[in-house]
Amino acid sequence: MSDDGVQLLQYVTGQVRAELAGGTVRLEIATRYPADGVVAVTVVEAPDRPWDLTLRVPVWAEGATVEDGGRVARAQGPGHVVSNLAAGDVVVLRLPLTPRWTYPDPRIDAVRGTVAVERGPLVLCAESVDLPDGVDLETLCVDPMLPPRPDGDGALVEATSVAFAEPDGAPYGPLPVPSAVRSVECRLVPYHRWANRGPSTMRVWLPRG
Numbered sequence: 001m002s003d004d005g006v007q008l009l010q011y012v013t014g015q016v017r018a019e020l021a022g023g024t025v026r027l028e029i030a031t032r033y034p035a036d037g038v039v040a041v042t043v044v045e046a047p048d049r050p051w052d053l054t055l056r057v058p059v060w061a062e063g064a065t066v067e068d069g070g071r072v073a074r075a076q077g078p079g080h081v082v083s084n085l086a087a088g089d090v091v092v093l094r095l096p097l098t099p100r101w102t103y104p105d106p107r108i109d110a111v112r113g114t115v116a117v118e119r120g121p122l123v124l125c126a127e128s129v130d131l132p133d134g135v136d137l138e139t140l141c142v143d144p145m146l147p148p149r150p151d152g153d154g155a156l157v158e159a160t161s162v163a164f165a166e167p168d169g170a171p172y173g174p175l176p177v178p179s180a181v182r183s184v185e186c187r188l189v190p191y192h193r194w195a196n197r198g199p200s201t202m203r204v205w206l207p208r209g
Contacts, residue, residue, distance in 0.1 A: 005052035007079065011039045011093075023047025034120045035153060037061075037095030043085045054079045055093050060100065060118065067092040095120065099148035099155035099188075104205065114205035117148050117155050117188050124154055124188035128201040135161045135184055137201050141209035142186070151187060159186040160209050 003021040008029070016027040026045035033039055041053065057064050057077030064075035068082050068091050075093065082091050097120040104111040117124045128137050139161045148155040163180040194202045 005054060007054040009056045020047060020051055022049030034122055037097045039093040041091045043087055043089045046085055046087050050084060053082045053085055061095045063096045065094045099150055101144045111205045114207050115144050116204050119155060123191045125191045125194055125202045125204045126186055126188055129197050130187040137203050139163045141207040143209050154189045157186050159184045
């Protein structure tokens with residue numbers, strides 16, 4: 001909050017009351033975020049003097065829009081400002097939640113050559129309970145050229161399971177030859193739900209094939 005405006009940085013259903021230099025602002029926020037990306041802000045009370053409502057636009061929300069009085073505009077991040085609002089006005093922010101690939105900094109050894117999937121603010125993971133019989137989590141690799149597809153609050157990705165025979169002797173030498181290669185449709189779920197369906201293994205960063 002500032003003397004001449006209110007800034008909404010987190011989106012949850014609730015009410016906001018703020019005392020500005022020009023008077024009181026009361027807002028009602030309705031949203032299912034992050035289940036969907038629609039955030040509706042209703043102005044219940046507003047001062048007579050001009051004031052600004054600033055809506056945070058996450059860096060991943062490419063294509064986000066703001067509807068104000070029937071006008072739809074592209075949301076400008078990191079903070080989209082709507083001015084001259086009066087009691088009864090409704091502002092609707094729409095954040096796209098299409099699953100997307102996320103790449104690590106290549107200087108990080110542990111995740112070099114891997115990729116992850118996010119949906120909106122949620123980090124997704126592959127969980128062993130979702131894999132077909134005979135496919136182990138550590139054998140999966142993905143092709144980032146194939147975009148992840150929406151699947152509820154998760155995603156589906158095309159993956160390849162590449163298995164190798166147990167090493168005979170030292171764990172290094174000639175280039176290993178795969179013993180089995182299999183195409184797999186891999187379901188990804190929100191990381192925060194990991195292990196809710198019983199003991200399992202999980203992976204966020206998936207090797208690129």
